[in-house]
Amino acid sequence: MNSKKFNAAAALVCLSFLVLALFGAIVIASSVPLLILSTLALIGAVFTLGLTWRSVFRPALFAGNNDTRARLVQEVTALNRHAMVTLTDDKARIVHVNDKFRDATGYALDDLSGISMDRLYFEDDLSKMEDIRAGLDRGEPWSGETRLQCKQGNVLWTQATIVPRMDAKGNLVGSISVRTDITDNKMAAAQKELYTALHKLWDEVYMFDPATLRCTYMNEAALARKGWSVEDYTPENLATVSEDFETETFRTHVDTLVTGKDHVSYTAVIDSRPYDIRLQRVSPYAAREQLVVVLRDMSERVQAERAQAELMSTISHELRTPMTSIKGAMGLLLSNAAGELPEKARGMLSIAYRNADRLVMIINDILDIEKIAAGQMEFKLKVEPLASVIEEAVAANEQFANRFDVKVMKEEIDPDACANYDFGRTLQVLTNLLSNAAKFSPPGGRVRVYMERIGDRIRINVQDYGQGIAKEAQARIFERFAQASTTANRGVESTGLGLNIAKVIMEEQKGSIGLFSELGKGATFYAEFPAAVPAEVEQLKPVDRAV
Amino acid sequence: MMRLLHVEDDEDIREVAKMALELSGQFEVMQCPSGEDALEKAPQFKPEILLLDVMMPGMSGPTTLQKLREIKGLETTPAIFMTARAQPAEVEELKAMSALTVVVKPFDPITLGDQIMAALNG
Numbered sequence: 169m170n171s172k173k174f175n176a177a178a179a180l181v182c183l184s185f186l187v188l189a190l191f192g193a194i195v196i197a198s199s200v201p202l203l204i205l206s207t208l209a210l211i212g213a214v215f216t217l218g219l220t221w222r223s224v225f226r227p228a229l230f231a232g233n234n235d236t237r238a239r240l241v242q243e244v245t246a247l248n249r250h251a252m253v254t255l256t257d258d259k260a261r262i263v264h265v266n267d268k269f270r271d272a273t274g275y276a277l278d279d280l281s282g283i284s285m286d287r288l289y290f291e292d293d294l295s296k297m298e299d300i301r302a303g304l305d306r307g308e309p310w311s312g313e314t315r316l317q318c319k320q321g322n323v324l325w326t327q328a329t330i331v332p333r334m335d336a337k338g339n340l341v342g343s344i345s346v347r348t349d350i351t352d353n354k355m356a357a358a359q360k361e362l363y364t365a366l367h368k369l370w371d372e373v374y375m376f377d378p379a380t381l382r383c384t385y386m387n388e389a390a391l392a393r394k395g396w397s398v399e400d401y402t403p404e405n406l407a408t409v410s411e412d413f414e415t416e417t418f419r420t421h422v423d424t425l426v427t428g429k430d431h432v433s434y435t436a437v438i439d440s441r442p443y444d445i446r447l448q449r450v451s452p453y454a455a456r457e458q459l460v461v462v463l464r465d466m467s468e469r470v471q472a473e474r475a476q477a478e479l480m481s482t483i484s485h486e487l488r489t490p491m492t493s494i495k496g497a498m499g500l501l502l503s504n505a506a507g508e509l510p511e512k513a514r515g516m517l518s519i520a521y522r523n524a525d526r527l528v529m530i531i532n533d534i535l536d537i538e539k540i541a542a543g544q545m546e547f548k549l550k551v552e553p554l555a556s557v558i559e560e561a562v563a564a565n566e567q568f569a570n571r572f573d574v575k576v577m578k579e580e581i582d583p584d585a586c587a588n589y590d591f592g593r594t595l596q597v598l599t600n601l602l603s604n605a606a607k608f609s610p611p612g613g614r615v616r617v618y619m620e621r622i623g624d625r626i627r628i629n630v631q632d633y634g635q636g637i638a639k640e641a642q643a644r645i646f647e648r649f650a651q652a653s654t655t656a657n658r659g660v661e662s663t664g665l666g667l668n669i670a671k672v673i674m675e676e677q678k679g680s681i682g683l684f685s686e687l688g689k690g691a692t693f694y695a696e697f698p699a700a701v702p703a704e705v706e707q708l709k710p711v712d713r714a715v
Numbered sequence: 716m717m718r719l720l721h722v723e724d725d726e727d728i729r730e731v732a733k734m735a736l737e738l739s740g741q742f743e744v745m746q747c748p749s750g751e752d753a754l755e756k757a758p759q760f761k762p763e764i765l766l767l768d769v770m771m772p773g774m775s776g777p778t779t780l781q782k783l784r785e786i787k788g789l790e791t792t793p794a795i796f797m798t799a800r801a802q803p804a805e806v807e808e809l810k811a812m813s814a815l816t817v818v819v820k821p822f823d824p825i826t827l828g829d830q831i832m833a834a835l836n837g
Contacts (some may be wrong), residue, residue: 485770489728490727493731496735496821496824497824502824503824503825505738505824546803629832
């Protein structure tokens with residue numbers, strides 16, 4: 169649209185409104201809102217037309233006396249000095265802004281002329297502005313806080329009063345807004361809110377000016393570590409805090425923030441206590457950037473972790489000692505070391521012995537789970553043939569399989585297939601799979617163990633011909649305390665932890681575990697490793713915090 | 716028959732171990748309930764193999780071994796630890812102390828003798 173024509177048209181509308189409004193103002197001089205309204209209209213008209221006050225008033229637009237006129241002029245001047253004024257048309261397009269508005273927002277007249285007011289609002293606020301406009305449509309003025317987007321992208325908070333402009337028929341022809349800049353107040357309030365919240369945090373919180381690395385704030389916990397009371401919270405003392413942080417580590421981490429990351433964390437020992445330290449850049453309301461430093465004292469947590477590990481170790485020891493006597497004594501009796509036992513006594517003793525075994529297994533499993541959770545399960549990875557661990561697992565499981573009258577058949581084992589694995593832990597996985605297979609096989613049944621190469625991975629399969637595992641149970645079987653079947657395990661020991669541990673062990677070795685099964689047709693569990701070539705160096709690797 | 720000195724504070728375990736070791740028929744066993752007691756009896760018994768519990772009140776297994784090593788004739792006597800603390804790191808630490816092997820509790824009484832012989836011959 170031709171902006172001059174548009175301006176002229178808008179000015180005409182303004183003028184007619186102006187006449188009406190001023191007339192109203194004189195008639196009801198005591199009515200303040202109307203007076204403001206008329207004043208605003210006058211300003212609008214003046215600016216839109218690019219006229220001087222003198223030219224407006226010289227033609228004696230109204231027949232008031234000189235005092236009234238002079239007063240109005242003074243009021244308008246005062247208003248313009250005090251507030252930002254904008255005038256829009258019925259489509260919310262800007263037809264006029266005063267100098268104050270331009271100064272505060274940084275826009276030039278050309279930037280604003282004819283554009284929709286919405287362009288200055290934040291997207292989040294647009295629906296609110298719609299509501300306000302709906303009110304204006306009904307002739308209702310609105311007052312409240314609005315945010316404007318300045319030319320530089322920063323936020324300008326304003327206290328605004330928006331009044332509708334109506335034509336003679338009562339149709340909305342636009343609006344006039346008067347705003348004052350409350351950004352500083354708003355930020356001060358936000359800052360205060362933030363400080364109030366920060367002040368009571370358990371963690372130590374400091375704020376720094378990122379440019380000078382001067383400490384500008386510390387919360388109660390931070391004061392407490394320094395042994396300071398609120399009276400000690402002085403600029404001089406804050407300066408000494410800055411010195412506390414002048415370490416190379418701190419500076420290095422601050423430097424990494426400059427490269428665009430908005431936060432960074434590290435651990436450090438301060439006053440001989442372990443701390444987690446987090447540096448965070450914050451720029452409240454796109455204003456001055458600050459560096460927030462949060463210190464979390466980890467000594468209690470570290471201590472608690474140590475205590476827990478200690479407790480687990482103690483329990484393990486305390487339980488294993490009596491188990492040693494119980495199992496040992498029963499084992500000796502069963503071996504007839506104390507003479508031939510009557511068959512019934514031997515039967516009973518076997519039950520006791522098996523369950524003692526089960527108890528030991530539970531203790532071991534719980535310890536494993538604890539170790540995994542604490543990231544303390546160690547893996548001694550070494551590239552070697554998988555055939556050797558399969559051999560060992562089958563041998564170790566032979567007696568157990570015999571008990572269930574199950575024959576374990578080794579088939580298709582490639583003696584050269586190697587993987588990078590921990591022998592002991594992998595033995596544990598295969599033993600678990602083999603004992604499960606034996607447990608769930610029918611008496612006289614067989615269990616097949618065979619190797620498969622799938623791409624660059626080597627899979628060890630353990631297949632049984634038991635009753636299989638239902639589809640719905642398959643998904644959960646590797647979870648903790650999951651047990652597929654409650655009916656067919658023939659009084660067999662199991663903690664429900666074994667497969668979960670096996671899964672973690674396989675994953676820690678970059679392998680995987682899984683199964684195929686169909687009800688009534690048995691199950692095939694597999695442990696799979698990435699194939700490796702020998703001669704890789706042995707390495708020790710603690711488990712990452714998993715599970 | 717090899718002379719074996721067994722140091723273990725738990726009386727029940729001593730008894731089970733004694734029976735297990737006798738069962739294998741390869742050892743002449745002397746048992747002591749504490750490290751102190753072992754230090755006293757060892758010079759006379761002249762053990763050819765040492766079987767030591769790790770966690771004992773008073774003198775621990777490793778300390779006992781250290782002191783036994785100071786006795787003439789026992790400087791290089793093969794030693795085996797027994798422990799219920801089967802953390803790999805702890806086992807490694809024990810092995811580093813000139814121990815042949817570490818028997819994890821609960822041990823299998825039927826194979827204990829063979830296990831010890833295997834460690835000696837390994």
